Amino acid sequence: MAKGFLTFATATILNTVSNGYSYGFDIVDITGMPSGTVYPALRRLEDAGYLASKWETERAAHAQNRPRRRYYELTRAGRDALAAASQRYRLLEHTVPSRMRPRQA
Amino acid sequence: MKTLLTRPHLFLLSVIGVIVPSRLRADWREEWEAELRYREELLAHWDRLDWRHKWDLLQRSAGAFWDALWLQRQRREDEVVQDLRFGLRTLRKDPVFTLVAVFTLALGIGANAAIFSVVNALLLRPLDGVSQPGQLVQVGRQYTDKTTLSDSSYPDFVDYRAGNTVMSGLAAISPTAFHFSARGGTERVDGELVSGDYFDVLGVKPARGRLLSPIDDRVDGGDPVCAISYRLWQRRFGGDDGVIGSIVRLDGRDFVVVGVAAEPFTGTLIGTPRDVWVPLSALNRMDGRTARFDQRHASWLEVFGRLKPGVTLEQARTQFSLMAARLERTYPDTNAHAGVRLEAGLGHDVDVRLELRRFTYLPFAAVAIVLLIACTNVAGLLVTRGSARKREIATRLAIGAGRIRVVRQLLTESVTLALVGGLAGLAVGVWLTNWLRSLLPERFLFLSFDVDFGLDWRVFAFTFVIASATGLLFGLAPALHVSRPDLVVALKGSQKPRHRRIGLGATLVVTEVALALILLVAAGLCVQTLQNAEAIDLGYQPSRVLTARIDLAKQGYSEDRGRTFQQQLLTRMEGTAGIEAAAFAVTLPLNDSRWENPVRRDGDPTRFQTFQNLVSPDYFTAMSIPMVMGRAFTNRDDDHAAPVAILNQTLARMMWPGENPLGKRLTFRGRTIEVIGIARDIKGRNLLESPGPMFYLPLLQNYQAATVLHLRTALPPEQFIATLRREVGALDKDLPVYATKPLGEHVTATLTPQRLLAHLTTAFGLLALLLAGIGLYGLLSYSVTERTAEIGVRMAIGARKSDVVRLFVSRGMTLTMSGVGLGLLAAAALMPLMRSALFGVSPLDPFTLAAAPLVLTVVALLACYLPARRAANADPKIALRYE
Numbered sequence: 001m002a003k004g005f006l007t008f009a010t011a012t013i014l015n016t017v018s019n020g021y022s023y024g025f026d027i028v029d030i031t032g033m034p035s036g037t038v039y040p041a042l043r044r045l046e047d048a049g050y051l052a053s054k055w056e057t058e059r060a061a062h063a064q065n066r067p068r069r070r071y072y073e074l075t076r077a078g079r080d081a082l083a084a085a086s087q088r089y090r091l092l093e094h095t096v097p098s099r100m101r102p103r104q105a
Numbered sequence: 106m107k108t109l110l111t112r113p114h115l116f117l118l119s120v121i122g123v124i125v126p127s128r129l130r131a132d133w134r135e136e137w138e139a140e141l142r143y144r145e146e147l148l149a150h151w152d153r154l155d156w157r158h159k160w161d162l163l164q165r166s167a168g169a170f171w172d173a174l175w176l177q178r179q180r181r182e183d184e185v186v187q188d189l190r191f192g193l194r195t196l197r198k199d200p201v202f203t204l205v206a207v208f209t210l211a212l213g214i215g216a217n218a219a220i221f222s223v224v225n226a227l228l229l230r231p232l233d234g235v236s237q238p239g240q241l242v243q244v245g246r247q248y249t250d251k252t253t254l255s256d257s258s259y260p261d262f263v264d265y266r267a268g269n270t271v272m273s274g275l276a277a278i279s280p281t282a283f284h285f286s287a288r289g290g291t292e293r294v295d296g297e298l299v300s301g302d303y304f305d306v307l308g309v310k311p312a313r314g315r316l317l318s319p320i321d322d323r324v325d326g327g328d329p330v331c332a333i334s335y336r337l338w339q340r341r342f343g344g345d346d347g348v349i350g351s352i353v354r355l356d357g358r359d360f361v362v363v364g365v366a367a368e369p370f371t372g373t374l375i376g377t378p379r380d381v382w383v384p385l386s387a388l389n390r391m392d393g394r395t396a397r398f399d400q401r402h403a404s405w406l407e408v409f410g411r412l413k414p415g416v417t418l419e420q421a422r423t424q425f426s427l428m429a430a431r432l433e434r435t436y437p438d439t440n441a442h443a444g445v446r447l448e449a450g451l452g453h454d455v456d457v458r459l460e461l462r463r464f465t466y467l468p469f470a471a472v473a474i475v476l477l478i479a480c481t482n483v484a485g486l487l488v489t490r491g492s493a494r495k496r497e498i499a500t501r502l503a504i505g506a507g508r509i510r511v512v513r514q515l516l517t518e519s520v521t522l523a524l525v526g527g528l529a530g531l532a533v534g535v536w537l538t539n540w541l542r543s544l545l546p547e548r549f550l551f552l553s554f555d556v557d558f559g560l561d562w563r564v565f566a567f568t569f570v571i572a573s574a575t576g577l578l579f580g581l582a583p584a585l586h587v588s589r590p591d592l593v594v595a596l597k598g599s600q601k602p603r604h605r606r607i608g609l610g611a612t613l614v615v616t617e618v619a620l621a622l623i624l625l626v627a628a629g630l631c632v633q634t635l636q637n638a639e640a641i642d643l644g645y646q647p648s649r650v651l652t653a654r655i656d657l658a659k660q661g662y663s664e665d666r667g668r669t670f671q672q673q674l675l676t677r678m679e680g681t682a683g684i685e686a687a688a689f690a691v692t693l694p695l696n697d698s699r700w701e702n703p704v705r706r707d708g709d710p711t712r713f714q715t716f717q718n719l720v721s722p723d724y725f726t727a728m729s730i731p732m733v734m735g736r737a738f739t740n741r742d743d744d745h746a747a748p749v750a751i752l753n754q755t756l757a758r759m760m761w762p763g764e765n766p767l768g769k770r771l772t773f774r775g776r777t778i779e780v781i782g783i784a785r786d787i788k789g790r791n792l793l794e795s796p797g798p799m800f801y802l803p804l805l806q807n808y809q810a811a812t813v814l815h816l817r818t819a820l821p822p823e824q825f826i827a828t829l830r831r832e833v834g835a836l837d838k839d840l841p842v843y844a845t846k847p848l849g850e851h852v853t854a855t856l857t858p859q860r861l862l863a864h865l866t867t868a869f870g871l872l873a874l875l876l877a878g879i880g881l882y883g884l885l886s887y888s889v890t891e892r893t894a895e896i897g898v899r900m901a902i903g904a905r906k907s908d909v910v911r912l913f914v915s916r917g918m919t920l921t922m923s924g925v926g927l928g929l930l931a932a933a934a935l936m937p938l939m940r941s942a943l944f945g946v947s948p949l950d951p952f953t954l955a956a957a958p959l960v961l962t963v964v965a966l967l968a969c970y971l972p973a974r975r976a977a978n979a980d981p982k983i984a985l986r987y988e
Contacts, residue, residue, distance in 0.1 A: 025140040028165065035168025040175035066146070067139035070132075 008092075009033065011085035013041045014050060014074070016096045018082055022071045030096060042072060050078030112151050114141055114166040121166075125173045133176065137169050185517070192518035202490055203522070206483045209879070210526025212872055213479025214575065215533025216472040218568045222538045224465055225567075226558045227376070232452035233557075234370030236308030237411075242421060243455060244275070244408040247446035253456040254446055256404040258439070259385075259397060261432060262300075265408070265445075268428050271421040272410035274306035278373060279405055283381050284659040284841055286354035287341055291839040293656070294337065296355075296381035297372055298388065304332075304366070306411050307373075313338070314349040314364030321363075322384040329387050331360040335368040337380035355383065357661035373409065375452040376553040401439040409451050422447045467862060467942060471627065471869045474620050476571070478873050480579040481620075482880045485613045487519065487580065489887040491587030498587055511588045519580025520573060527572025534568065535560065544864055546854035549696070582609070610884050611920055617880045618924025619931060621873035622961055626932040627939065628863075628870035629953035630946055635863040637945030638856050644787030644796065645694065646729035650815055650848035651822035652693060653829055658810035660840050667810050670836060674814070675721060677832045683819045684828075688724035689804055689812040694787055696851040697813075704800065706760055707770035707777055715756055715798040716789065719807050725784060727815040735767045735782030743805040751782040756798035771800075778802070792855055793944045815848070822847040862942060874961065877924075878968040885917050885972040896976050897983075906977040913976055917969030918962075925958045932957075 006014065016027050028038050045051040051072045061068040074082065086092050118137055125133045141162060145151060148158050196203045231238035244265065245254035257265075257277070266275040279298040284291050297303075301322030309316065316332050331353070342348045352359050360383065372379030388397070397403045412421055429445035448455045491498075501511055538558050545554045586609060655674075657667040671689055678687035692699055703712040722738045725731075733754060742749050750771065757766040757780075769780045786796040804812070818825050826845055833842050853860075889896075896909055936948035946953075 023140070024136065025144060025165070035165040036171035037168070039168060039172035043172065043175050061139075066143040068135065069139055070136045 006081060006085045008089050009037060010041050010045065011082065011089055011092055012095050013038060014045060014078060014082050014085065015092055017051060017072050018074050018079070019096045021096070022073060023069045045078070046072070048077075048081075049075055050081050051075065112145075114145070114151075114162045117163065117166045118169055121169045121173050125176050129176055133173070137166070137172075141166055188514050188517040189521060191514065192521050195518060196522065199490070202486060205879070205883075206486055206522055207526045207529055209479045209482050209876060210523055210572075210575065211529035211533050212876070213472075213476040214523075214527050214530030214568060214572055215537055216475045216869060216872070217571050218530055218534030218564060219537035219541060220465075220468045220472050221567045222534060222558055222560065222564050223541055224469075225561070225563050226556045227554075228453065228458055228461060228465075229563060230375065230452075230557075230561070231450065232307075232373065232375060234309060234367065235451075238451065239449075240412045240414075241307075241449075241451040242272075242410050242412055242418065243448045243451055244410060244425065245446050245448075245455075246404060247444045249442040249444065254448070255443075257406045257408045258401045258403050259406060260399065260401045261440070262406055262408050264432060265425065265428060269410075269421075269424055271413060271416045271424050273413045274302050275408065275410040276300045276303040276306040277385070277406040277408045278303065279385070279407070280372075280374070280377075280379065282656075282659070283355045283383075284357070284656070285337075285341075285381060286357075286839065287351075289341060291354075291660075291841055293659075293841040293843045294381055295372070295377060295379040296383065297379050298385050299382050300385055303382065306409070307370075308411075309370045310367045311364040312367040313346060314362070316364045316366060317382060317384055322386045329358065329360045330363045330384065331355065331387075332364045332366055332382045333362055334366055334371050334378070334380040336371065336378070338365045355381065356659045360387075373407070373451055374454070374553075376556045378555060401436055418447060418449050464858060467939070468865050471624060471866055474624055475869045475872055475876075476575065478617050478620050478876045478880075480575055481613045481617045482876050482883075483519075483522070484579040484583055485610050485617075485880050486883055487515075487583035488586060488610050488613070489883060491515070491583050495587060502588070508588050512584045515584035515588065516577065516580050519584070520576030523572045523576030523579070524569075526575070527568050530572065531560070531565075531568055534564070541861070541865075544857075544861055546850065546857055549854050549857045610887070614877075614880050614884050614920050615924040615927065617873075617877040618921055618961065618965070619928035621870070621877040622925055622928025622957055623932050623935060624866060624870040624873045625957035625961060626928075626936060626953055628866035629957055630936065630939065630943055630948065630950060631859070631863040631866045633946040633950065633953070634942070634944045635856065635859045638792055638859050641788065641792050643694075643792070643852070644730060644785050647848040647852045649818050649820075649822055650727065651818060651825050651829065651845070652816075652848050652851070653814045653826075653842050653845040654811070655814060655833070655840065655842055656811040657840075660837070662810060664808050664810075668805075668808060671721070671804070671812070673836055674833065675723075677835070678814075678816060678829070679723075681825075681828055681832065684816055684825065685819055686723045686727040686815075686817040688727040688815045689721040690724055690815060691719045691804070691809045691812055693813055693848070693851055694718075694728075695789060695792070695855050699789065702773070704756075704760075705772045707772050713756065713759055713798060715800060717800050717802065719802050719804045719809055721804045724801070724815065727817040728787075729817070730787055731785045733783045733785055734765075735780075737782060737784075738801075738803045738805075740805070742803045746806075748776055748778040748806055749781045749803060750778045751784050751801040752780055753784050753796065753799040754786045755796055756800055757783050759798055773802075792852075813844075822849075858942070859944070874964055877961070878964045881917055881921065881965055881968040882971060884920075885913055885969055886975075888916070889913060889972045889976040892976075893979060896979055900979075909977040910970070910973040913973035914966070914969045917965065917973075921962060921965040921969075925961060928961075929954065929958065 012031055013027060013033070016030055021027050021030050024035070024039055024042065027033075027042075028035050031038065042051065042053075046053055052075050053070050053072045056069045056071055058068060115138065118134065118141065122130055122134050144165075145154070145162060148154055151159070154162070232241070235241070243254075244257065246257050246261070247254060259277070262275070262277045269275065277300045281296055281298055282293055283296045285294045285296075299317060299322075301317060301319030304316040305318070311332075312335050314332075317330065321330050333348075333353075338344060338348060348362050349364065351362055353362055354360070366382070372382075385398075397405055410421075412418070425445045425447055429440075429443070433440045433443065498511055502508065542554075542558055547554060657670060662670065675687050675689070678684055700717050701714065702717060703714050705712055720738065722740055722742070725737045732751075735751070737751070738749065750773070752760070752766060760766065760771065761769055766780050766783060770777050771780065772778070784801065787799075788796055789799070814829070816822070816825060816829065829845065830842055833840055899909065899912075932954070933949060940948050
């Protein structure tokens with residue numbers, strides 16, 4: 001992925017993750033984009049080094065009585081890219097309601 | 106499968122998961138499943154979800170497909186890819202093997218692709234330029250005493266159109282030719298008279314202007330209008346928009362061009378492009394034969410319809426049969442025994458298509474044999490190479506690879522090989538298709554070959570399937586075979602001959618030889634058939650005759666003017682240097698429609714069904730048909746003289762056996778006619794049958810406006826085409842002369858099936874011979890390599906070179922003879938099936954059955970001798986040291 005160039009959709013997804021919506025369906029719900037867009041975008045962002053993913057522990061999942069989730073979070077490069085994208089897309093910050101702190105520990 | 110119903114979203118996921126690289130698959134599934142399951146539980150159990158949530162879940166799981174596609178990039182390290190890469194590497198490492206195998210496969214697959222291309226072009230391709238051709242259905246009259254489909258009458262068409270509920274539209278056409286005049290002269294173009302909803306039913310859009318509509322087709326319609334094809338628009342008007350609203354002349358009458366049909370639509374018969382469409386109602390202006398609109402017995406319309414979505418052909422048939430039965434009851438005079446027949450698809454004459462289907466099995470059988478030989482050959486190569494790779498495979502098995510994995514690896518290699526062969530085969534196929542096309546005439550009977558023979562997705566799909574199947578077919582046996590080595594022996598590296606392995610290779614070679622022999626025998630029979638057919642005495646001399654058609658009616662000539670024109674043209678042509686005779690007739694002796702009517706002896710009701718031709722006086726000279734008795738027609742046999750006729754020998758024998766027919770009288774169409782001459786029998790449409798009864802009437806006593814000019818020339822007839830055009834142009838510069846070609850080309854066209862079969866079987870027979878030779882050579886070469894040490898021993902203890910040669914040659918010839926024996930038996934069993942395709946030669950023709958094995962044996966000898974000589978020339982000292 002070319003540095004510094006994100007499509008608006010991809011930037012929105014990055015922005016959504018940075019606002020604490022950290023797993024696939026959550027992002028689908030908030031952005032309203034189809035899952036067929038969101039997931040490949042997550043893969044791309046992860047390949048580009050803007051996102052890192054990790055599996056939640058069995059215990060945490062078990063506590064909430066559901067299967068394990070894969071959580072995504074921004075890397076340093078991701079934060080820079082998002083900042084650059086925010087310059088380009090002025091509307092970006094209004095696309096996603098902020099969630100103060102993600103649930104993850 | 107149960108999840109499909111209870112939890113379709115999870116089922117979908119597991120299906121999609123198949124294409125995710127296996128390395129990533131577990132993670133991928135866990136991530137998606139976790140979310141889907143949890144979401145489902147949050148909401149309710151699947152059964153209790155409302156449809157909106159169900160839809161949402163399904164949509165989300167479908168999104169996994171795009172995700173899975175994205176992950177394809179990371180497939181690199183997948184096992185299958187590993188196999189593929191390893192396979193490609195081994196193929197590259199052994200370029201000679203790879204080249205020979207790919208070449209062999211390309212020939213086999215290419216032959217199949219070519220035959221399929223032709224069949225595809227002639228039979229499978231749907232009509233071009235219409236929307237959803239799968240819904241189109243042909244509707245025709247089916248008389249109970251006839252096998253072929255007949256045209257429909259106009260009243261029937263109207264009743265079917267009004268009475269059915271299964272078609273979204275029903276249209277009718279009557280194909281015709283027009284003399285089309287616009288700026289730049291007059292030419293003859295094919296066209297269609299069409300019902301008003303023709304373009305709506307076909308779903309053809311205009312490129313310019315508008316197309317015809319039901320309003321144009323009202324019998325009391327307004328201005329006469331027509332639509333033209335895109336290619337005619339480009340050719341005659343240079344794509345000028347000004348053509349819309351301009352006036353062109355069709356058969357001498359004015360029509361307004363209202364629109365141009367979008368490319369590539371050119372009418373409803375594939376292979377016969379049509380360029381002008383005129384509403385049926387225009388017949389009122391054109392030839393005045395409008396009574397046909399009210400006559401239920403007049404069959405002149407080709408009817409087709411479009412099935413409503415969701416209606417099956419069977420349902421439509423049922424409804425139309427009921428309507429036909431009702432019509433039969435209501436109009437017993439005209440509709441008795443006239444059922445209705447519906448056939449799927451538009452663009453082909455259904456009966457020609459059925460006829461062609463029957464014919465195509467032969468070429469397909471031939472190419473299937475070629476492919477089988479190619480497979481056998483490559484399988485043989487693989488066995489040979491597999492033996493050489495035995496140590497590698499044993500090592501892989503020894504360090505823990507499962508046999509399945511090894512077989513899969515080998516199969517991946519063979520399928521890769523086959524796909525590369527298939528790709529090369531496409532190139533061979535294109536080349537072969539062009540070659541086949543060059544064997545086809547422009548037109549054969551009712552079939553025109555002005556068809557696009559190019560590649561389309563069907564050819565690609567066919568080639569791909571054939572190639573993959575080929576890869577599995579030739580790969581499986583060797584793969585199973587070599588993945589079962591005796592580990593200890595193989596790892597030690599000793600290459601002791603094992604008879605079982607040679608056994609498989611030998612079996613393959615015997616099979617190849619047998620298959621090649623079958624094809625060679627078929628080729629021998631087909632070539633003799635063609636030679637016999639070409640040597641047939643036609644009863645006339647087709648060489649040095651130029652034929653051309655002239656249609657004066659379409660040019661608006663009255664009978665008087667027409668007679669004058671015909672007389673003047675004959676006079677002019679006869680006065681031209683190099684033209685020995687000029688004559689008109691209404692039909693060509695072959696490759697043309699024929700007139701068939703009954704005649705009677707005067708005062709005797711017995712009817713003789715017979716063919717006839719109307720000819721001008723010099724016809725018999727121009728055709729070199731000798732008169733057996735009596736005289737030919739002269740210019741005095743005109744309208745003022747008594748009616749006269751000339752019979753052929755067959756009709757004379759039938760009507761007056763053992764009597765002199767000269768001076769006898771016959772009755773034809775209510776006229777009594779005197780027989781003045783007997784002409785020699787000539788071959789009619791089917792060269793291979795004996796000539797039928799036939800008689801000739803003078804054109805001067807029976808005027809016809811549409812005629813064929815016959816010119817006997819002193820030089821090759823092609824040289825007179827320009828002269829002919831010039832002379833016609835001098836009389837009427839706007840009169841089109843069409844279908845100008847030497848008579849010999851019609852004879853050649855008539856023999857199309859025979860020539861095709863002869864060329865195909867010969868080409869494929871030689872191919873099979875070559876492949877069998879390669880197979881034999883390969884097997885013996887391998888055997889020589891394997892037995893090098895043994896040869897050394899033999900020579901060391903005193904064997905001479907000739908002994909060594911004999912050793913290998915005799916082994917090869919034993920195999921060849923087994924193959925020849927098997928092949929002869931198979932040929933004896935199979936060739937009688939070809940009887941209907943043969944002429945003048947028995948399916949068990951002794952010459953062919955002797956010659957084919959002889960040719961095969963000579964090639965086999967050569968294939969055996971080359972490796973044997975190499976063995977004999979080996980230095981015993983080196984040979985002995987060989988492992």
